[in-house]
Amino acid sequence: MVRPDKVEAVAEIAENFRGASASVVTEYRGLTMAQLTTLRRSLGDGATYRVAKNTLVKRAAEDAGVEGLDSMLVGPTAITFITGEPVDAAKALREFARTNQGLVIKGGFMEGRALSVDEVNRLADLESREVLLSKMAGAMKGTMAKAAGLFAAPASQVARLAQALADKRAEEGGAAPAAEAAPESDTDSAS
Incomplete structure (x- = not known):
């Protein structure tokens, strides 16, 4: 039986995918709530960081027409939905990952295609x-x-x-x- 809260969560994640110019999939294993709060602040107003269950993200991605993320959705997953400048958010994520070993960038999605970890890092290298x-x-x-x-x-x-x-x-x-x-x-x- 489908629970209404899960249906609502899938719809919200799908809407986030549709409204985002890019998204970055990360693993947050070992990060404290204080560290996650610091990460969310460092991303600024143009991005939201959301922890979600992989099965819900897979369904939401399918609903939103996002393909290529299935291999990234393993283990504890959080997604950064970027509505602002993708370069700024990618830089913030990479800088946070350098100082906090618990954050691991798995890849992302931008302009209709999945991004590898290297492509996300190259995006962060841009000015x-x-x-x-x-x-x-x-x-x-x-x-x-x-x-x-x-x-x-x-x-x-x-x-x-x-x-x-x-x-x-x-x-x-x-x-x-x-x-x-x-x-x-x-x-x-x-x-």
């Missing part, structure tokens, strides 16, 4: 969205400055060429009256 956006903006600004320089170069070359031509004419113009005066004096002396 945050804000840092990547600022780097991209800096690169675009540099590119725009180069483009502005390239577009301004022909105009400045024309201006330098016009100035050089004006300087040359001024030199020739100053020398031309003297050259014209010299032949007249030659004709004066011939007469």
Whole structure:
């Protein structure tokens, strides 16, 4: 007989899977309630850490269309449902696992596919969205400055060429009256 509390738990976990941009499956064996509370706080507002029975998670994952987690759902399991930035949550989980040996990252799920432990760690190695956006903006600004320089170069070359031509004419113009005066004096002396 199906118990209503289990049906409700499966529905809630399935909804968490549907609303999450990513999820990370962990084992929490040996962690105290105080350590779990610290972990939940370190994840911030964009992620929730939920301890659940493997059979309920399997049913919820099936209901939500999440595949590939069955091999991860062995032993005491907790899932981090990430609604915010996956990179930040993956970093927080990895940092917590480094200082607390009881937390073991088993894998995850993102963008319609299961993630291995290595892929979760690579996700944690990425820089945050804000840092990547600022780097991209800096690169675009540099590119725009180069483009502005390239577009301004022909105009400045024309201006330098016009100035050089004006300087040359001024030199020739100053020398031309003297050259014209010299032949007249030659004709004066011939007469």
